[in-house]
Amino acid sequence: MLEPTLTRRTLIRAGASLAAGAVVLPHVSRGAHIAPRGGIRVGVIGCGGRGTGAAHDALHASPDTIITALGDAMPDRLAGCRANLEGNESFKGRVQVTDETCFHGLDAYQRVLAAPVDVVILATPPGFRPIHFAAAIDAGKHVFMEKPVAVDPAGVRTVLAAAARAREKKLNVVSGTQRRHEACYLAAMERIRDGAIGRVLGANVSWNQGGLWMHPRKPEWSDTEWQLRNWLYFTWLSGDHICEQHVHNIDAALWALGDDLPSRALGLGGREVRTSPDYGHVFDHFGVTFEYDDGRFIVSQCRQIDGCAGRVEEIIYGSEGSVHLSSGRAQIKGKNPWRWEDSQPSPYVAEHVDLIAGVTGGPYINEGERIARSTLVAIAGRESAYTGATLALDRVLNADLSLMPVSLELPGTLATPEVAVPGRTKLPPPIAAERS
Numbered sequence: 001m002l003e004p005t006l007t008r009r010t011l012i013r014a015g016a017s018l019a020a021g022a023v024v025l026p027h028v029s030r031g032a033h034i035a036p037r038g039g040i041r042v043g044v045i046g047c048g049g050r051g052t053g054a055a056h057d058a059l060h061a062s063p064d065t066i067i068t069a070l071g072d073a074m075p076d077r078l079a080g081c082r083a084n085l086e087g088n089e090s091f092k093g094r095v096q097v098t099d100e101t102c103f104h105g106l107d108a109y110q111r112v113l114a115a116p117v118d119v120v121i122l123a124t125p126p127g128f129r130p131i132h133f134a135a136a137i138d139a140g141k142h143v144f145m146e147k148p149v150a151v152d153p154a155g156v157r158t159v160l161a162a163a164a165r166a167r168e169k170k171l172n173v174v175s176g177t178q179r180r181h182e183a184c185y186l187a188a189m190e191r192i193r194d195g196a197i198g199r200v201l202g203a204n205v206s207w208n209q210g211g212l213w214m215h216p217r218k219p220e221w222s223d224t225e226w227q228l229r230n231w232l233y234f235t236w237l238s239g240d241h242i243c244e245q246h247v248h249n250i251d252a253a254l255w256a257l258g259d260d261l262p263s264r265a266l267g268l269g270g271r272e273v274r275t276s277p278d279y280g281h282v283f284d285h286f287g288v289t290f291e292y293d294d295g296r297f298i299v300s301q302c303r304q305i306d307g308c309a310g311r312v313e314e315i316i317y318g319s320e321g322s323v324h325l326s327s328g329r330a331q332i333k334g335k336n337p338w339r340w341e342d343s344q345p346s347p348y349v350a351e352h353v354d355l356i357a358g359v360t361g362g363p364y365i366n367e368g369e370r371i372a373r374s375t376l377v378a379i380a381g382r383e384s385a386y387t388g389a390t391l392a393l394d395r396v397l398n399a400d401l402s403l404m405p406v407s408l409e410l411p412g413t414l415a416t417p418e419v420a421v422p423g424r425t426k427l428p429p430p431i432a433a434e435r436s
C-alpha cells in the first residue's frame with residue numbers, strides 16, 4: 001500500500017506544489033514517542049559501507065540524532081566505521097561512542113541492543129537480518145534495516161512476525177528501499193494511482209550491471225571469515241543478487257501494482273562467467289516472470305557480468321501509457337505525458353527523516369511487512385531459477401527452508417554450498433507437511 005502521509009511529507013520536502021508554510025503534520029497514529037531532548041540515540045549493527053553510510057544519513061536527517069554504539073563482526077570494519085564517523089568535522093559532538101559502546105564479534109548485535117540506543121541501523125549481510133530485527137524489536141528499539149530483510153522463507157516468516165510485534169509496540173520500522181522515499185518515484189506513483197496510465201497491466205524491471213567486489217582469501221581467514229567477507233557470493237548470507245540487489249526493482253514494481261503479490265514465479269538463471277570458487281556458489285544472471293491470477297505480470301532481469309549491456313530501471317505498463325523510472329528520473333509516455341524535472345533531496349536521507357518523524361511523535365511508519373513481502377517475491381524468483389520449477393508464492397513462503405548454518409563461529413569450518421542445478425535442485429517441502 002502507498003503511504004499517503006509519507007507521500008505528502010516527502011513532496012513537501014521536495015518543494016513540490018504545496019504552499020510554503022502549509023506544513024501541518026496530519027493527525028494519524030503515533031509511534032512510541034521519544035523526546036529529542038538529549039538526542040535520539042542511534043546504534044549501528046554492521047559497520048561496513050552501508051552501515052557507515054546510513055549513520056551519515058541518520059546524522060544528516062535531524063540535528064537531534066547522535067551515534068552512541070557500533071557493532072560489527074570484524075574489528076577492522078568496526079574501527080574503520082568509528083574512524084570515519086569520528087573524523088568527520090560536520091558531525092562534531094554527535095558521535096558519542098566510547099570503547100565501552102563499540103563491540104565486535106558475532107554477538108555484537110546483542111551488545112549494541114543492550115547499550116543506550118533508541119534506534120538501530122541493521123546493515124549486516126541480509127542473512128542475519130531476521131535474527132537481528134527480531135532481537136531489536138524484542139529489545140524495544142526503532143529500526144532502520146537495509147534491504148533485503150531475509151534470504152530464505154524461514155527468515156521471511158521471522159521478519160513478518162517481528163514486524164507485527166513492532167506494530168503492537170508502536171515501534172517504527174523503515175527499510176532501505178529508498179525508492180519508496182524518493183520524490184520522483186513518489187510523484188510518479190501518485191500519478192499512476194490517479195489513473196495517468198489507465199489500468200496497470202504489469203512491469204518490466206531490471207538490474208543489469210558488471211561484476212562487484214571480491215576479496216581474495218587470506219591464509220589467516222577461516223572458512224567462516226572468508227564467507228562473511230565475501231558475503232555476496234553465498235546465498236545463506238546475501239540471498240543471491242536477485243535478492244540482494246534486484247529486490248529494489250521488484251519492490252518498485254510491486255508498489256506500482258498496488259503491493260499485491262503475484263501468485264507464482266517462473267525463473268531461469270545460471271552461473272555463466274563468475275565460475276571460480278572465489279565467487280562462492282551464487283548465479284550471475286536471472287530472468288523471472290512473475291504472474292498474477294488476473295493476468296498482470298512482472299518481467300524481471302538481473303545480471304552481474306562484465307562487458308554486457310547495463311540497465312537499472314523499472315517500466316510500468318498501463319492500458320493508456322507507461323511509466324519509466326530510475327534513480328532521479330521519472331517519465332510517463334502515452335495519453336498523459338509527464339516528466340519529473342525537479343531536483344530532489346537524497347532518498348537515503350529521506351528514509352531517516354521519515355523514520356525520525358515517526359520516532360519523535362509524527363506519523364507512525366512500519367515498512368517491515370512490506371519489505372518482507374518484496375523479499376519473498378525475490379526469493380521465489382531465485383528458488384524458481386534454482387529448481388527449474390514454477391513456484392507458487394504461498395508454497396515458497398511455507399517452505400521448510402532455512403539457509404543459516406546450524407552453528408556459526410568466526411574461526412569455524414564451513415563448506416561452500418553446492419551450486420544449484422535447475423531440474424535437480426528441489427525446494428524443501430512445506431513446514432506444515434513435515435509436521436503432519
Ligand SMILES: NC(=O)c1ccc[n+]([C@@H]2O[C@H](COP(=O)([O-])OP(=O)(O)OC[C@H]3O[C@@H](n4cnc5c(N)ncnc54)[C@H](O)[C@@H]3O)[C@@H](O)[C@H]2O)c1
Binds near residue numbers: 071
Ligand atoms: N539501499 C541500498 O541502496 C544499499 C546499498 C548497498 C548495500 N545495501 C545493503 O546493506 C547491507 C550491507 O551491505 P554493505 O554494502 O554495507 O556490505 P559491507 O560488506 O560493506 O558491510 C557489511 C558489514 O557487516 C558486518 N557483519 C557481517 N556479519 C555480521 C554479523 N553477524 N554481525 C555484525 N556485523 C556483521 C561485516 O563485517 C561488514 O562490516 C546489505 O543488506 C546490502 O544489501 C543497500
